Amino acid sequence: MAKAFIPKIVSANDLMDGDVVYLTTQNTWSRQITEAAIALDETAAATLLSIGEERQDLIVGAYLLDVAIGNDGTPSPTHFREKYRLNGPSIDYLAPQKRSVVDAQTQHTLSEGA
Amino acid sequence: MYHYNDFDHEFVKTRTAEFRSQVARRIDGALTEDEFKPLRLRNGLYLQLHAYMLRVAVPYGTLNSVQMRQLAYIAERWDKGYGHFTTRQNIQYNWPKLGDIPDILDALADVEMHAIQTSGNCIRNVTSDHFAGAAADEIEDPRPTAELLRQWSTDHPEFQYLPRKFKIAITGSPNDRAVTRSHDIGLRMVRNDAGEPGYEVMVGGGLGRTPMVAKTVRDFLPKADLLPYLEAILQVYNLHGRRDNKYKARIKILVHETGLDPLKADIEAAFESIRKTFVHPKAELIADLEAAFAPPEFNNTRSLGFEDAQTANPAFRAFVETNVAEHKNPAYGIVTISLKPVGGAPGDATAEQMRLVAELAELYGHDEIRVSHEQNLILPHVRQSDIPLVYQRLLEAGLATANIGMISDIIACPGMDYCALATARSIPIAQEIATHFEARGLEREIGHMKIKISGCINACGHHHVGHIGILGLERKGQELYQITLGGDGRENMVVGERAGPGFSADALMDALDRLIDAYLTIRDGDEEAFIDTYKRLGAAPFLAALYPEETDDARAA
Numbered sequence: 001m002a003k004a005f006i007p008k009i010v011s012a013n014d015l016m017d018g019d020v021v022y023l024t025t026q027n028t029w030s031r032q033i034t035e036a037a038i039a040l041d042e043t044a045a046a047t048l049l050s051i052g053e054e055r056q057d058l059i060v061g062a063y064l065l066d067v068a069i070g071n072d073g074t075p076s077p078t079h080f081r082e083k084y085r086l087n088g089p090s091i092d093y094l095a096p097q098k099r100s101v102v103d104a105q106t107q108h109t110l111s112e113g114a
Numbered sequence: 115m116y117h118y119n120d121f122d123h124e125f126v127k128t129r130t131a132e133f134r135s136q137v138a139r140r141i142d143g144a145l146t147e148d149e150f151k152p153l154r155l156r157n158g159l160y161l162q163l164h165a166y167m168l169r170v171a172v173p174y175g176t177l178n179s180v181q182m183r184q185l186a187y188i189a190e191r192w193d194k195g196y197g198h199f200t201t202r203q204n205i206q207y208n209w210p211k212l213g214d215i216p217d218i219l220d221a222l223a224d225v226e227m228h229a230i231q232t233s234g235n236c237i238r239n240v241t242s243d244h245f246a247g248a249a250a251d252e253i254e255d256p257r258p259t260a261e262l263l264r265q266w267s268t269d270h271p272e273f274q275y276l277p278r279k280f281k282i283a284i285t286g287s288p289n290d291r292a293v294t295r296s297h298d299i300g301l302r303m304v305r306n307d308a309g310e311p312g313y314e315v316m317v318g319g320g321l322g323r324t325p326m327v328a329k330t331v332r333d334f335l336p337k338a339d340l341l342p343y344l345e346a347i348l349q350v351y352n353l354h355g356r357r358d359n360k361y362k363a364r365i366k367i368l369v370h371e372t373g374l375d376p377l378k379a380d381i382e383a384a385f386e387s388i389r390k391t392f393v394h395p396k397a398e399l400i401a402d403l404e405a406a407f408a409p410p411e412f413n414n415t416r417s418l419g420f421e422d423a424q425t426a427n428p429a430f431r432a433f434v435e436t437n438v439a440e441h442k443n444p445a446y447g448i449v450t451i452s453l454k455p456v457g458g459a460p461g462d463a464t465a466e467q468m469r470l471v472a473e474l475a476e477l478y479g480h481d482e483i484r485v486s487h488e489q490n491l492i493l494p495h496v497r498q499s500d501i502p503l504v505y506q507r508l509l510e511a512g513l514a515t516a517n518i519g520m521i522s523d524i525i526a527c528p529g530m531d532y533c534a535l536a537t538a539r540s541i542p543i544a545q546e547i548a549t550h551f552e553a554r555g556l557e558r559e560i561g562h563m564k565i566k567i568s569g570c571i572n573a574c575g576h577h578h579v580g581h582i583g584i585l586g587l588e589r590k591g592q593e594l595y596q597i598t599l600g601g602d603g604r605e606n607m608v609v610g611e612r613a614g615p616g617f618s619a620d621a622l623m624d625a626l627d628r629l630i631d632a633y634l635t636i637r638d639g640d641e642e643a644f645i646d647t648y649k650r651l652g653a654a655p656f657l658a659a660l661y662p663e664e665t666d667d668a669r670a671a
Contacts, residue, residue: 018165
């Protein structure tokens with residue numbers, strides 16, 4: 001028996017800033033995964049990918065990724081890599097730095113006053 | 115330190131202008147991504163998971179305060195206010211925009227820096243001992259040679275299309291702090307019987323998916339023969355290195371498949387041929403390089419302030435114990451600034467922190483800064499009597515973590531939080547380990563410990579040479595962490611042994627607890643470091659702790 005088809009969407013990175021983008025039903029690129037066009041079979045997936053690959057002037061590296069479709073119809077990635085791509089770094093990557101920014105500014109003020 | 119001459123300035127500016135035009139053509143559509151990608155990689159520009167990443171070369175890890183301030187300016191003006199210091203002594207910006215890259219490269223060129231050859235199949239940034247020029251155990255400062263290698267390898271017409279990337283490391287000390295044996299070529303300064311300094315030349319080291327310890331091809335190479343000899347090695351590699359399989363293309367595979375003696379014969383034959391016509395650098399150039407790295411004028415007056423401050427302040431004493439190393443001048447110390455605040459991202463520094471380090475280098479450190487492959491910053495020349503002041507300033511900026519060489523001084527690659535190649539995350543694991551052992555209050559008791567974490571098999575986090583190495587992989591749609599034990603990056607480099615099945619992120623901390631608790635129980639006194647206990651007793655007691663029978667069922671499949 002053939003394996004059930006896992007729904008797919010097309011993703012890439014924006015040419016100018018590298019942001020993660022998704023191909024929409026309007027054949028445009030969006031930063032919102034909720035706007036992504038979803039392929040429900042192999043043929044639709046191949047079509048979507050070829051549309052994505054035609055728009056290389058705006059993006060880099062279009063490819064298909066597996067998604068699960070929620071009750072409200074929005075896709076969400078199934079692989080953890082794609083979840084990190086969607087949501088950004090899992091770490092609070094500015095937090096330890098922010099603390100020291102405050103410290104350094106305080107210190108700077110102190111040095112100026114001294 | 116070395117300052118660009120007219121040739122260097124012209125070369126870097128021309129290259130930056132060329133890349134500006136290439137970026138413009140990519141943006142206006144004249145170049146496709148397939149055409150542009152090799153061009154951007156040649157200029158240090160990667161595309162990662164969420165953004166571009168620019169890798170800037172810090173030649174042999176040496177910076178001055180003007181350069182550090184410029185790095186801070188770039189972080190603030192064109193990135194998110196911070197940068198990431200890497201395991202090859204470079205700095206990476208995680209969020210630059212394509213259109214800004216030419217301006218960033220211009221800003222770098224203004225302070226004699228660039229991003230050339232930080233990617234691609236060429237000779238990469240030459241790395242060195244981060245204590246070079248300051249270490250008490252040093253034969254000679256290796257940086258004049260490292261700079262010579264930079265000039266020789268930059269845009270070398272014969273070596274722009276090697277089978278694969280090529281990394282050279284050099285140290286001037288018998289105690290290897292530059293992991294030279296994990297490099298394509300490692301150079302370790304030694305003296306011959308006549309007392310002259312030269313190099314032990316090691317070839318074919320590497321980490322990655324096939325870790326190998328470099329093999330010695332020359333016990334002693336006179337300094338004057340270095341360039342033609344390296345050219346001979348590169349020539350043999352360029353001709354015979356495999357180009358059919360990316361994973362077998364590094365010189366380590368050539369050494370392995372050819373065998374050391376036949377390869378040595380090839381290298382020596384090439385050397386004999388090259389040396390006959392080799393145009394050696396002029397004596398004036400060598401003299402200029404030696405002069406550029408001459409030691410600063412040290413102030414040799416000692417004062418009691420340093421000892422008194424340690425007596426008065428236990429926190430400062432703890433800082434000195436871990437973060438201050440012996441300097442060749444007894445009135446000085448080498449201060450390592452930890453970029454591993456507990457819970458922080460290893461190697462990250464904010465623009466403000468960079469500026470503070472620049473200021474301290476200027477005020478108290480003869481204007482010298484180093485980046486270590488262990489992702490910390492170093493003030494190599496600080497008068498001992500100034501160290502309490504330096505400590506105070508670092509403390510106020512959250513930069514005085516006293517943990518160098520300890521369990522929270524972890525090397526970690528960017529992992530899947532940033533890197534497109536990663537198979538798992540690294541930084542959160544490092545953060546959890548540091549936080550966990552601080553909470554247990556065990557760091558000082560555990561003592562010397564090197565944990566190194568890579569988020570994929572390419573091993574940027576050097577896990578193979580970690581006393582405890584952690585490799586993040588994917589298994590059945592989950593992140594899985596494999597442990598290696600007993601790795602050692604020093605002169606007698608050892609590749610760690612894989613312990614067994616990997617652990618999920620949730621199970622990893624318990625596994626490390628068992629491992630550390632076992633070590634604390636079986637070590638021969640408080641002074642025996644984990645790695646020494648491992649060398650004395652072998653893997654068995656550690657494996658028993660990692661995989662106790664009662665937890666068999668909980669093992670990852």
